Amino acid sequence: MATPRAHRRVCMWLLPAVAALACGGKSDDGRSAYVASYCDAYRPCCTAAGLPVDAAQCRMVVGSVPPSATFDKSAADDCLNGINQATNQGQSCAAGFQEPASCSQVFVVPAGTKPVGSTCLGDLDCAPVAGAMVHCLTWFANGGNQSECQVETRGQLGSTPCFGTVENGIPTLGGNGSDFPSQVSLCYIDDGLYCDGTTCVALKQLGDACAMSSECVRTAFCDMTVGQCATLKATGAACNSSAECQAGDYCVSTTAVCASQLGLGAACDDPEACTTGSCVEGACAALPTGNLSYICGAAP
Numbered sequence: 487m488a489t490p491r492a493h494r495r496v497c498m499w500l501l502p503a504v505a506a507l508a509c510g511g512k513s514d515d516g517r518s519a520y521v522a523s524y525c526d527a528y529r530p531c532c533t534a535a536g537l538p539v540d541a542a543q544c545r546m547v548v549g550s551v552p553p554s555a556t557f558d559k560s561a562a563d564d565c566l567n568g569i570n571q572a573t574n575q576g577q578s579c580a581a582g583f584q585e586p587a588s589c590s591q592v593f594v595v596p597a598g599t600k601p602v603g604s605t606c607l608g609d610l611d612c613a614p615v616a617g618a619m620v621h622c623l624t625w626f627a628n629g630g631n632q633s634e635c636q637v638e639t640r641g642q643l644g645s646t647p648c649f650g651t652v653e654n655g656i657p658t659l660g661g662n663g664s665d666f667p668s669q670v671s672l673c674y675i676d677d678g679l680y681c682d683g684t685t686c687v688a689l690k691q692l693g694d695a696c697a698m699s700s701e702c703v704r705t706a707f708c709d710m711t712v713g714q715c716a717t718l719k720a721t722g723a724a725c726n727s728s729a730e731c732q733a734g735d736y737c738v739s740t741t742a743v744c745a746s747q748l749g750l751g752a753a754c755d756d757p758e759a760c761t762t763g764s765c766v767e768g769a770c771a772a773l774p775t776g777n778l779s780y781i782c783g784a785a786p
Contacts, residue, residue, distance in 0.1 A: 520562040520592065521549035525781065527569045531579035532782035534772045544781045552610060555595045565589035579772060602637045603668040611635065623666055634668060641671030641679060641686035648673050648681035651700070675704070690715045699729040719744050728758045 525544035532539045568586030572578040598612045598620075606612055606622035612635035614620055623636040641648055649670035650659035657672060673679040673686035680689055680701060689703045690696050694715050696708035702715035707730045709716040718732040719725055723744050725737035731744035736758040738745050747761045748754055752770045757763050760770035 515557045517557045537782035551593045555593045561588040561591040641673045645671035646685040648686050651680045
């Protein structure tokens with residue numbers, strides 16, 4: 487069975503300053519100083535999130551741009567000033583922090599030229615398509631890697647083929663065996679849809695038959711004892727998993743009951759116990775902004 491390699495898809499979801507980056511690059515026009523300053527600006531966020539400060543990884547992620555990319559020093563200065571100002575105001579490490587627009591203008595990469603379905607080495611090879619996202623999809627099949635430009639549009643009810651479900655901006659990608667079509671849809675939970683493997687279908691309502699909780703509306707879970715979507719359980723109710731508990735609760739492994747999630751600094755032994763979903767060294771930690779795991783380094 488062929489499996490899509492998710493690491494080639496990372497650029498789609500990175501911070502604005504990183505979203506246009508790929509492998510290669512040069513450092514003779516001020517970009518090296520910018521990269522170092524950018525990494526330093528997020529150092530406090532790495533520490534607050536309980537992530538190591540891996541300067542080498544940060545420089546590799548932020549500073550790896552193709553040779554054809556141009557560097558805009560004015561945009562770089564404005565980007566750094568905005569981040570540092572937000573840091574001084576205690577805002578840059580917040581989960582919802584939005585970088586200045588100038589951060590996405592620091593590196594200007596010429597648009598790709600390869601049409602959908604063409605062999606590619608990376609996202610930047612692929613020509614843009616209006617109203618859609620285009621990526622270089624890579625998978626392993628027949629003893630080696632295969633890659634081609636794939637266009638993804640926002641699916642509607644009945645859209646096929648679908649290639650995954652998007653929730654809170656994060657895709658759960660899939661595929662059907664070794665079939666990775668050049669044009670696919672992504673199904674969005676916000677639209678009341680999920681990808682059943684082939685088609686964008688409506689989330690199931692209370693009482694509908696289900697096989698897993700991800701198929702149900704987000705006010706319900708899949709009760710496996712009856713195979714139906716059921717109302718989420720209240721605080722104090724018996725549970726088997728956190729998917730059964732109402733929003734803001736989790737299933738305590740030691741007592742098997744739904745309990746309120748814990749705030750920053752509270753003692754924890756399970757990431758699900760924390761409102762941030764991050765438990766570091768026995769305490770609930772701040773949720774990394776965007777993709778800080780790529781900038782800071784892997785969690786210890």
